[in-house]
Amino acid sequence: MKDMRKVSVTVNGKSYAREVETRLLLSDFIRHELELTGTHVGCEHGVCGACTILLEGRTARSCLMLAVQVDGANITTVEGIAPSEKELHPLQQAFMDNHGLQCGYCTPGMLTTLIEFLQDNPDPTEHEVRVAISGNLCRCTGYQGIVDAALDAAKRLQGGKRA
Amino acid sequence: MKPPPFKYHDPRTVAETVELLARNENAKILAGGQSLMPMLNMRYVQPDHVIDINRVEGLSYIREAGGRLEIGAMTRQREIEYADLVARRAPIVREAILNVGHRQTRNRGTLGGSLSHLDPAAELPLVSAALEATVHVQGPKGKRDIAMAEFPAGYMSPSIELDEMVIGVTLPVWPDGHGYGFVEFSRRHGDFAIVAAAVLLDVEAGGKIKRASVTVGGVGPSPVRCRDAEKALTGEKGAEAAFRAAAETCRTIDAMEDVYAPAWYRQHLATVMTRRAMVAAFGRAANAR
Numbered sequence: 405m406k407d408m409r410k411v412s413v414t415v416n417g418k419s420y421a422r423e424v425e426t427r428l429l430l431s432d433f434i435r436h437e438l439e440l441t442g443t444h445v446g447c448e449h450g451v452c453g454a455c456t457i458l459l460e461g462r463t464a465r466s467c468l469m470l471a472v473q474v475d476g477a478n479i480t481t482v483e484g485i486a487p488s489e490k491e492l493h494p495l496q497q498a499f500m501d502n503h504g505l506q507c508g509y510c511t512p513g514m515l516t517t518l519i520e521f522l523q524d525n526p527d528p529t530e531h532e533v534r535v536a537i538s539g540n541l542c543r544c545t546g547y548q549g550i551v552d553a554a555l556d557a558a559k560r561l562q563g564g565k566r567a
Numbered sequence: 568m569k570p571p572p573f574k575y576h577d578p579r580t581v582a583e584t585v586e587l588l589a590r591n592e593n594a595k596i597l598a599g600g601q602s603l604m605p606m607l608n609m610r611y612v613q614p615d616h617v618i619d620i621n622r623v624e625g626l627s628y629i630r631e632a633g634g635r636l637e638i639g640a641m642t643r644q645r646e647i648e649y650a651d652l653v654a655r656r657a658p659i660v661r662e663a664i665l666n667v668g669h670r671q672t673r674n675r676g677t678l679g680g681s682l683s684h685l686d687p688a689a690e691l692p693l694v695s696a697a698l699e700a701t702v703h704v705q706g707p708k709g710k711r712d713i714a715m716a717e718f719p720a721g722y723m724s725p726s727i728e729l730d731e732m733v734i735g736v737t738l739p740v741w742p743d744g745h746g747y748g749f750v751e752f753s754r755r756h757g758d759f760a761i762v763a764a765a766v767l768l769d770v771e772a773g774g775k776i777k778r779a780s781v782t783v784g785g786v787g788p789s790p791v792r793c794r795d796a797e798k799a800l801t802g803e804k805g806a807e808a809a810f811r812a813a814a815e816t817c818r819t820i821d822a823m824e825d826v827y828a829p830a831w832y833r834q835h836l837a838t839v840m841t842r843r844a845m846v847a848a849f850g851r852a853a854n855a856r
Contacts, residue, residue: 406572407572407573407574407575409575425572426573426574426575426617427569427570427571427572427573427575427607429569429570429608432569448568448569448608449568449604449605449608449609450601450604450605450672453669453671456671459674462645462674463670463671463674464671464674464675465601465671465672465675467604467608468600468601468604468605468672468675469600469604469675470570470575470597470600470604470617470619472575472577472619473600473619473621517670517671520670521670524670535756536670538669538755538756538757539668539669539670539671539672539757
């Protein structure tokens with residue numbers, strides 16, 4: 405018999421309630437139950453970083469959590485980063501302007517990872533950015549565009565704060 | 568790449584958790600999940616019961632008591648990384664943590680989880696051995712303490728019973744101004760180390776080494792204390808030749824061999840990593856300057 409549980413969760417400000425099998429991964433819950441397919445699934449063993457989400461503002465690999473574990477929690481996925489339908493988050497804009505993505509597969513994980521990182525470290529060095537994204541695999545850009553985008557976004561975000 | 572079916576439990580107390588462990592065959596504790604979840608996804612483990620302790624109260628804390636640091640089993644690695652108390656009293660732990668996985672995994676990963684998983688190359692068991700930690704476990708019969716030196720029973724096997732769980736760790740604190748160094752060699756940042764070394768030095772006024780702790784990870788099946796190196800360092804004044812000679816004693820450690828590195832290479836790395844960690848530790852000791 406399937407081991408089922410009710411899960412209530414807030415994702416990008418919207419409440420969801422589902423009954424799911426307890427072995428369901430959070431990544432599959434987000435994609436298949438909530439149909440928020442912006443969160444990508446690469447390796448499913450915590451190596452590629454594509455499925456990174458923000459759980460109570462902290463990054464987590466959603467393939468390394470069970471959906472039942474987020475009952476009562478607040479989650480932000482890549483769909484929840486931009487301030488509006490028409491406007492990109494400064495980090496997203498910086499990715500666009502600096503060739504921070506090509507195929508886009510790693511992008512949701514890169515964005516969520518860097519949002520937390522730039523909060524922890526608003527004025528990072530290039531080396532610190534490279535360490536920060538060392539748990540996210542990209543096979544297109546060679547990382548340079550992503551590093552440039554992160555450094556550019558750091559400037560934009562700091563400028564935004566001063567303004 | 569999906570976990571096999573299991574019965575999920577989410578107890579709220581340690582007593583409830585050990586009761587579940589005692590009552591259910593083939594049960595696994597789910598702590599931070601940064602090792603167990605990949606193992607479930609790849610079906611390396613197929614437990615009938617998963618006991619999630621993320622909602623168990625009272626297992627997350629960092630405090631100082633009786634000149635020692637006490638850290639709860641479910642304290643996240645990130646909390647240890649950012650704790651002023653740890654940076655001040657046991658800075659080697661913070662230095663080691665920065666090599667543990669990535670920010671995303673440190674947000675979830677726990678101290679108790681790392682010790683219980685006991686990967687031979689993991690940083691937290693290594694610094695726990697270097698500091699001569701005491702591991703606190705609890706089972707249906709009550710609590711007991713295990714010295715970190717006795718904690719590994721073998722490769723990835725802690726010496727705890729099936730119905731016991733790690734609840735916390737006590738770390739002895741070295742004197743203010745002690746030197747510390749943590750160095751590791753890995754293919755990429757955040758990977759498990761091939762070999763890592765932790766060195767602590769208590770240096771007296773005048774620059775003489777009074778006490779040394781030298782430990783390597785990734786060489787044997789669990790962290791190895793290099794007693795010969797410690798003896799060689801004690802009484803020395805921190806000359807390059809002394810470090811080289813002390814580190815050289817690590818070449819005879821019985822080393823593992825696997826697809827990543829042959830035994831002779833791990834032994835070679837043990838001499839290089841310990842020497843670098845000694846130099847770093849001596850450079851940081853207040854009395855060395």
